[in-house]
Amino acid sequence: MLLPPLVMAAIVYACEITILSIGFTMTYLTAKIPNFAHGTYAGYGIYVNYTISKILGLNPYISFPVAFLVGGSIGVVVYMLVIGVLTKMGSGAIVLTISTIAIDIFLTALLYIYAYWLRDTFKTYTIFFILKEKDFQLGGTPGIFFVALTICIVTVVLLHTFLTKTRLGVSMRAVAEDPELASVLGIDVYRTQLYSWFLTGGLAALAGAMYPMWFQSHPAAGSYIITSIMAGSLLGGMENVYGAIIGGFGVGLSEILLTNRLQATFGIWVGEYRPLIPMFFLIAVLLIQPRGLQGAYEWLTKSKRGIELLSKLGIKVE
Amino acid sequence: MLAVIGSSVAAITGMSRLIVDIAMYFGLFVIVAMALNFQYGNAGIPNFGCAVQVIVGGFTVSGITLRLAYWLVEKAGVKLLPYQTAYDWLYNSQLNVVTVNNYLKTHPLLGVSLLLFSIAVAMVLGAVIGWVISVPAIRLRATYLMITLITMADASQIFGRNIPYICGGTLGIWIPNVFAWYPGDRGVITAVVTLAIGLICFFIFRTMLNSPYGRLMRAIRENEVTCLSVGKNVVGIRRNILMFASAITAIPGVMTAYYYSYVVDAMYQRAYWTYWSWLMLILGGPGNNAGTFLGCALVIAMRRVIIVYKWFFDKILFFPISYFEQILLGVLLIVVMIFRPDGLIPEKLLYIPGVNYTKLVRERVKVDWRTAPKMRLAGKRRRFSLKFWRR
Numbered sequence: 001m002l003l004p005p006l007v008m009a010a011i012v013y014a015c016e017i018t019i020l021s022i023g024f025t026m027t028y029l030t031a032k033i034p035n036f037a038h039g040t041y042a043g044y045g046i047y048v049n050y051t052i053s054k055i056l057g058l059n060p061y062i063s064f065p066v067a068f069l070v071g072g073s074i075g076v077v078v079y080m081l082v083i084g085v086l087t088k089m090g091s092g093a094i095v096l097t098i099s100t101i102a103i104d105i106f107l108t109a110l111l112y113i114y115a116y117w118l119r120d121t122f123k124t125y126t127i128f129f130i131l132k133e134k135d136f137q138l139g140g141t142p143g144i145f146f147v148a149l150t151i152c153i154v155t156v157v158l159l160h161t162f163l164t165k166t167r168l169g170v171s172m173r174a175v176a177e178d179p180e181l182a183s184v185l186g187i188d189v190y191r192t193q194l195y196s197w198f199l200t201g202g203l204a205a206l207a208g209a210m211y212p213m214w215f216q217s218h219p220a221a222g223s224y225i226i227t228s229i230m231a232g233s234l235l236g237g238m239e240n241v242y243g244a245i246i247g248g249f250g251v252g253l254s255e256i257l258l259t260n261r262l263q264a265t266f267g268i269w270v271g272e273y274r275p276l277i278p279m280f281f282l283i284a285v286l287l288i289q290p291r292g293l294q295g296a297y298e299w300l301t302k303s304k305r306g307i308e309l310l311s312k313l314g315i316k317v318e
Numbered sequence: 319m320l321a322v323i324g325s326s327v328a329a330i331t332g333m334s335r336l337i338v339d340i341a342m343y344f345g346l347f348v349i350v351a352m353a354l355n356f357q358y359g360n361a362g363i364p365n366f367g368c369a370v371q372v373i374v375g376g377f378t379v380s381g382i383t384l385r386l387a388y389w390l391v392e393k394a395g396v397k398l399l400p401y402q403t404a405y406d407w408l409y410n411s412q413l414n415v416v417t418v419n420n421y422l423k424t425h426p427l428l429g430v431s432l433l434l435f436s437i438a439v440a441m442v443l444g445a446v447i448g449w450v451i452s453v454p455a456i457r458l459r460a461t462y463l464m465i466t467l468i469t470m471a472d473a474s475q476i477f478g479r480n481i482p483y484i485c486g487g488t489l490g491i492w493i494p495n496v497f498a499w500y501p502g503d504r505g506v507i508t509a510v511v512t513l514a515i516g517l518i519c520f521f522i523f524r525t526m527l528n529s530p531y532g533r534l535m536r537a538i539r540e541n542e543v544t545c546l547s548v549g550k551n552v553v554g555i556r557r558n559i560l561m562f563a564s565a566i567t568a569i570p571g572v573m574t575a576y577y578y579s580y581v582v583d584a585m586y587q588r589a590y591w592t593y594w595s596w597l598m599l600i601l602g603g604p605g606n607n608a609g610t611f612l613g614c615a616l617v618i619a620m621r622r623v624i625i626v627y628k629w630f631f632d633k634i635l636f637f638p639i640s641y642f643e644q645i646l647l648g649v650l651l652i653v654v655m656i657f658r659p660d661g662l663i664p665e666k667l668l669y670i671p672g673v674n675y676t677k678l679v680r681e682r683v684k685v686d687w688r689t690a691p692k693m694r695l696a697g698k699r700r701r702f703s704l705k706f707w708r709r
Contacts, residue, residue: 034461082652089659094364097461098596099655105593106648109641116637227469234465272480279469286462287454 002141006260012145012214014252015152019207021232021248023200028238029176030196031083033096037104039229041071041201043111043222045208053134055122060134064209071205072198078103079197104223111219131212144213156245172196228255231278234285237294246293251281338505340622342577345512346570348614349519350595352607353563356523359604360532361559362539364460367467368595369588371447371564373474375440375571379493380485380581383436387494388414390428391421404482408489415492426499433496440568448564452557471588478583490582493575505577512573519566524607535559597647601654603661612662
């Protein structure tokens with residue numbers, strides 16, 4: 001064992017929340033709405049993994065690219081059928097957000113029906129399961145620990161390169177900034193939006209495919225962690241993807257480690273209140289600094305009182 | 319409906335039970351949907367926290383009214399089993415409630431006053447919740463507010479599930495029958511009372527919407543900055559609206575508890591109270607009460623029929639029918655939003671004295687004449703004047 005199992009679980013969970021938070025923030029940047037269905041894409045990733053590893057009996061790691069494609073196509077279909085149409089109609093942010101909630105309900109129910117169909121045809125447990133025994137061992141440590149960390153780091157690095165170096169990534173950022181100005185420059189806004197929805201859906205399903213390797217999964221698992229995803233994104237500031245990396249990792253780590261710490265001090269009953277930790281983050285961030293870490297950083301470096309506070313601590317800002 | 323009330327002394331079974339059930343749920347959800355229409359349709363506040371206020375109503379009954387009922391009945395000299403500790407509170411609940419029901423059978427005044435007390439307390443607590451919600455609502459963007467409210471609904475459910483003193487934790491708690499004095503079926507009288515409350519709420523909302531305050535609300539919805547520049551206290555008005563509507567929304571929680579004589583946190587899921595009420599509002603058309611009524615009636619009739627015939631669907635389908643219901647909810651919401659963005663009954667322009675709509679706009683404008691019905695014929699009457707007859 002490399003680390004205590006609890007810390008490893010926290011790191012795996014934090015990696016998943018980070019990837020999901022990145023996608024959530026990207027959707028918020030391009031479409032200007034919080035996508036409540038984002039967690040449900042992860043649920044589809046879970047079931048792609050289940051189908052490939054348990055039903056077909058293959059290596060679970062084969063399912064990761066498949067999950068990426070499946071999640072991406074769900075994202076594209078959602079954009080083409082609902083979000084794009086509603087945006088073209090000129091609906092407001094509230095109507096669009098309600099439509100994402102509707103998509104969330106619809107997709108979750110569809111996933112449940114798929115799980116029940118699997119149970120009926122293959123006569124196995126499909127509603128609550130865990131795929132830890134399918135994983136390989138590396139020096140006594142479950143392989144998903146390394147894989148999750150690698151995928152998380154590689155995703156962040158690739159995404160950074162993609163958004164800053166390639167033409168499509170730059171145009172994606174331009175569309176997020178100002179769609180009309182971007183279309184004046186000759187960028188196909190609709191197609192860029194489609195690519196970004198494909199990317200976010202794919203990343204979410206990829207994170208979902210990692211989920212059953214360590215945690216107990218069920219069809220609604222994806223929609224349960226949406227609070228953590230939103231907390232991570234909001235902590236990061238919802239203004240750029242890099243904030244979401246720090247925010248998502250922080251929320252994911254603290255959700256497991258803080259619960260454990262509180263359980264050690266107050267007693268085992270605190271475990272029931274685990275979902276309150278991301279909610280606490282969410283409400284605290286919204287009430288104290290609605291722009292999250294980004295806003296806090298800018299307040300520290302730009303405002304008069306922030307600079308005073310920094311100079312008291314002995315840090316100099318140019 | 320009347321036939322059902324007339325035959326209330328007899329046992330309610332079969333089709334009559336379904337009608338009572340639909341009436342009850344219509345009464346419950348129409349209150350929530352009207353309050354939502356008041357907030358979103360007319361004032362433009364996207365309140366996604368209906369479930370929080372409804373759960374407060376339920377917790378009021380189980381946490382406060384139940385204790386009060388026990389205390390009053392013990393004061394009157396009836397012996398109850400102990401209920402102070404969490405264990406006794408849960409495991410003696412059923413027997414205690416039976417004793418209390420026997421006492422309430424001969425004391426109708428106590429039952430009615432318990433009902434009124436729980437509604438009053440729930441409304442006060444609901445207003446407090448509305449005030450708590452309004453603090454971030456003023457500062458935050460609408461989408462952020464939605465996130466906060468949805469998580470708040472989950473949080474309140476977690477508290478209810480884990481603190482047995484509120485509503486008995488996962489086991490739930492029994493509630494005395496405040497209509498024990500009524501000789502017939504409990505469901506019928508609860509449905510009638512709920513519908514009556516809904517009717518009162520409807521008249522209150524209608525009066526408020528047709529008053530100058532209602533017009534001010536619509537003005538804020540259309541353009542906030544203009545209202546600010548005219549000197550209206552937009553923040554204060556929003557807070558008042560949220561508090562008032564939250565107080566009304568707490569009533570269905572109370573009535574649900576009395577309808578089932580039982581409270582458990584799972585009865586107050588956010589998917590149930592928030593999403594279905596929003597579907598009703600959007601299906602019917604935000605901004606008018608007629609649309610809310612139509613949407614509510616359609617959705618409730620469909621849902622209750624599906625639930626009642628669950629045994630039939632479960633035989634042919636391989637999955638629980640509730641998931642099909644959720645698919646229906648999602649698809650209906652999206653289809654209505656895309657193909658009928660204004661709902662089944664779109665909102666009409668309100669008649670404002672002094673504006674000549676036919677001259678102002680060349681195209682035909684639908685005008686809501688209900689505030690000033692006589693003005694509808696004002697232009698025509700002069701043209702076909704029969705004054706010379708009277709002379």
